[in-house]
Amino acid sequence: MASEDPHSSNDSHDFPKFDYRSSRRDFLLKLGIGLDVIAGALISIPIIGFVISAIIKRADPTWISLGSVDQFKVGTTRMVAYDNPYRIPADGQTAHISCWVKRTSEQEFNVFAVNCTHLGCPVRWFEQSKLFLCPCHGGAYYEDGSRAAGPPPRGLYQYEYKIEKGDLAIKAGVLPTLADPGTLPQSGRTT
Amino acid sequence: MMETLRKVALWVEDRLHLVKLWEQTAGHPVPKSTGSWFYTFGSMTMLCLIIQILTGIFLAMVYVPSAAEAYHSLERLNYEQQLGWVVRGMHYWGSNCMVILMILHMTQVFLWGAYKYPREMTWLSGCVLLFITLGLAFSGQVMRFDTDAYWGVGIGAAIMGRVPFIGDALVKLLLGGPIIGSETLSRFFSLHVFILPGAILAFLSLHLRLVLSKGINEAPKPGVLVKRRTYDAYYKGIIKREGVPFVPGAFSKDAMANGILLLVIIVLALFVGPKGPGIPADPTIAISDASPDYPFLFIFGAAALMPNGSEVLLFFVLPTVAVILLFALPFISNEGEKSWRRRPISVLTVVVTGLTLALLTYAGMTGPWSPHMEAWKSLEIKPQYLKDRTPLELQGALVFQNKQCRDCHAIDDQGGHRGPDLTAVATRMTSPQLVRQVIQGGGNMPAYGKNLSPSEIHALVAYLTSLHPPNVPPAREAVGPLAPIDEKRSGSQPSADDTFAKAEKTP
Numbered sequence: 001m002a003s004e005d006p007h008s009s010n011d012s013h014d015f016p017k018f019d020y021r022s023s024r025r026d027f028l029l030k031l032g033i034g035l036d037v038i039a040g041a042l043i044s045i046p047i048i049g050f051v052i053s054a055i056i057k058r059a060d061p062t063w064i065s066l067g068s069v070d071q072f073k074v075g076t077t078r079m080v081a082y083d084n085p086y087r088i089p090a091d092g093q094t095a096h097i098s099c100w101v102k103r104t105s106e107q108e109f110n111v112f113a114v115n116c117t118h119l120g121c122p123v124r125w126f127e128q129s130k131l132f133l134c135p136c137h138g139g140a141y142y143e144d145g146s147r148a149a150g151p152p153p154r155g156l157y158q159y160e161y162k163i164e165k166g167d168l169a170i171k172a173g174v175l176p177t178l179a180d181p182g183t184l185p186q187s188g189r190t191t
Numbered sequence: 192m193m194e195t196l197r198k199v200a201l202w203v204e205d206r207l208h209l210v211k212l213w214e215q216t217a218g219h220p221v222p223k224s225t226g227s228w229f230y231t232f233g234s235m236t237m238l239c240l241i242i243q244i245l246t247g248i249f250l251a252m253v254y255v256p257s258a259a260e261a262y263h264s265l266e267r268l269n270y271e272q273q274l275g276w277v278v279r280g281m282h283y284w285g286s287n288c289m290v291i292l293m294i295l296h297m298t299q300v301f302l303w304g305a306y307k308y309p310r311e312m313t314w315l316s317g318c319v320l321l322f323i324t325l326g327l328a329f330s331g332q333v334m335r336f337d338t339d340a341y342w343g344v345g346i347g348a349a350i351m352g353r354v355p356f357i358g359d360a361l362v363k364l365l366l367g368g369p370i371i372g373s374e375t376l377s378r379f380f381s382l383h384v385f386i387l388p389g390a391i392l393a394f395l396s397l398h399l400r401l402v403l404s405k406g407i408n409e410a411p412k413p414g415v416l417v418k419r420r421t422y423d424a425y426y427k428g429i430i431k432r433e434g435v436p437f438v439p440g441a442f443s444k445d446a447m448a449n450g451i452l453l454l455v456i457i458v459l460a461l462f463v464g465p466k467g468p469g470i471p472a473d474p475t476i477a478i479s480d481a482s483p484d485y486p487f488l489f490i491f492g493a494a495a496l497m498p499n500g501s502e503v504l505l506f507f508v509l510p511t512v513a514v515i516l517l518f519a520l521p522f523i524s525n526e527g528e529k530s531w532r533r534r535p536i537s538v539l540t541v542v543v544t545g546l547t548l549a550l551l552t553y554a555g556m557t558g559p560w561s562p563h564m565e566a567w568k569s570l571e572i573k574p575q576y577l578k579d580r581t582p583l584e585l586q587g588a589l590v591f592q593n594k595q596c597r598d599c600h601a602i603d604d605q606g607g608h609r610g611p612d613l614t615a616v617a618t619r620m621t622s623p624q625l626v627r628q629v630i631q632g633g634g635n636m637p638a639y640g641k642n643l644s645p646s647e648i649h650a651l652v653a654y655l656t657s658l659h660p661p662n663v664p665p666a667r668e669a670v671g672p673l674a675p676i677d678e679k680r681s682g683s684q685p686s687a688d689d690t691f692a693k694a695e696k697t698p
Contacts, residue, residue: 055360059369081475090373092259094341097370098475114477118502119494120349121342122477124564129595130642135480136346137495138560138599138609140637148637150560151499174369175345177352179359 059086061171061182069168072103077125077143085173099159099170100125100132102143109168112145113157113176120177123156132156158184219403220434224410226441229303231448232296238449239289240395242456244388246282254334256380258373258472261336265468280460286328288456290486293324298541304529305408307417311521313401316394318517323391328486330383336376341472342481344371350506406430411529418526480561488555489548495560496551563607567595570605580657587654590647594639610636617659621666625652
């Protein structure tokens with residue numbers, strides 16, 4: 001029959017007596033643990049820095065041109081897509097961000113993020129009922145972006161805009177959330 | 192020849208101690224009463240994990256974790272890669288089975304009192320395994336990088352954005368950048384194939400080691416109470432009296448159940464197939480309802496059904512309370528009765544929790560709170576709701592369709608269910624009340640005062656006041672000249688025509 005496994009956990013082992021105090025082994029052990037702590041801390045700095053780089057190296061909203069203002073008729077709302085300024089090649093289609101642009105007058109616009117303020121689902125514009133409707137939990141917004149009904153806690157997120165040399169530009173590039181809703185306050189009625 | 196084989200076998204045994212390993216693991220003694228169908232859920236859950244790991248490794252050979260490529264690589268798996276669709280199907284159904292079986296396992300452990308002394312750590316490690324499994328299910332859904340997955344991450348980001356103070360940092364950490372893009376997918380890929388599987392294997396090892404060292408809970412007998420002082424000796428006695436080696440003594444039903452499970456998964460993979468990918472993850476296609484996979488539908492449902500403003504409660508307070516309760520359970524009820532036959536509150540807890548989850552999941556699947564966005568142009572109004580109407584009322588029916596009232600209000604159960612069904616609205620509301628509701632909205636309805644002209648509102652309300660069953664009279668004003676009291680006494684009801692004549696005067 002096979003021999004007994006000397007490492008079996010069932011056998012308790014009696015070690016020979018050895019005084020570790022003030023021995024070279026003891027000194028090296030303490031020095032070693034100290035070295036490990038310092039070296040471990042040093043090695044974790046770049047690892048942690050790498051992991052949280054998205055927080056530290058923040059990408060802030062930047063001006064993006066949506067093209068000539070002439071493509072928007074006064075009083076209409078339409079979807080416009082733009083390439084995110086912070087895209088990388090691997091982003092593919094996802095760098096192609098959309099927003100809703102409403103031209104309220106010759107010089108005035110409302111540019112809304114598509115993200116519902118409740119949980120971020122994409123809202124759709126309905127010209128007939130003049131409402132933005134969210135498919136997820138039934139949030140509804142009026143044409144000026146203010147909350148009309150449903151669970152959203154506020155009106156639609158709006159992008160800052162400017163008109164430069166006949167082009168409409170918006171300040172965007174960051175996914176708007178309640179924690180970072182962008183620069184413009186919500187507009188219009190509140191219910 | 193035989194002599195040589197014997198020598199080789201003895202050499203291998205001497206170096207590897209396989210007999211001892213067998214005795215300590217598969218052959219370890221368990222109470223005879225554990226050879227029950229109710230004790231098979233744990234091994235079935237573990238078999239699911241093995242299937243997930245194997246199919247997952249092979250899927251990773253074709254899948255490309257890049258936002259630009261993921262969708263195409265899934266299409267390739269579905270249509271080009273030999274049998275890729277079957278392996279994807281097994282991975283998808285294996286995942287659903289794993290969550291369901293884990294919940295069944297947990298329910299059995301709870302009802303059989305197995306979490307009590309001395310198996311507290313077995314329960315705690317099992318709870319951690321549940322959370323890791325749910326993490327795997329969610330990150331796996333993101334791997335299917337279609338529009339639902341894309342907006343699902345968006346929902347995750349929106350939830351993070353509601354965390355006070357550190358919300359913004361959490362959003363950025365989740366997305367790996369300012370938007371949902373390739374870095375987002377890559378980090379969910381890391382979670383799904385490295386971090387969470389590593390964690391699940393670590394905690395599974397602990398879980399199994401505890402099963403070996405603390406034993407499998409004997410099938411409890413009503414009236415036999417667990418006491419810290421006596422239980423260890425009691426359990427030893429059971430093992431001594433009626434202990435059997437786990438294999439083969441208690442394994443027969445596990446073997447059967449696991450075989451059936453394998454068949455179920457392969458049949459589902461072959462005949463139902465993998466899920467998706469659906470519409471590509473293109474942010475300019477805003478038609479997703481971001482409906483999550485089965486394990487998360489109950490949260491999706493709850494998010495719509497909870498009162499407005501209770502999101503903090505739903506997303507942070509309730510999960511925290513649930514986690515604390517799960518972890519505290521073996522310490523709250525550490526001793527005493529184990530049999531569910533004498534633990535009515537535990538049975539009630541299981542029934543209430545199960546019903547809540549099942550109903551919320553059903554609600555999440557049907558989503559009656561969402562407007563039926565195509566109703567206004569895809570659903571007809573049936574002839575009986577248009578027959579014998581005046582031109583004004585017919586004009587109102589047109590307004591009803593064209594202004595998309597139908598998206599939220601059904602007629603004859605056809606249409607959206609966000610708002611009340613209007614098949615018999617005239618029996619509930621008078622014409623002035625309807626005018627007010629349309630113009631001002633309220634009760635979760637937008638105000639249409641700005642979007643409808645007075646003549647449109649006039650026609651719409653005329654149509655709505657015609658919507659009542661022929662044998663039920665329309666609602667009347669409680670006071671005022673429009674509803675004379677003597678009419679009610681005499682029993683004669685005003686005809687629909689009368690009501691319209693009145694309604695015309697009212698606004």
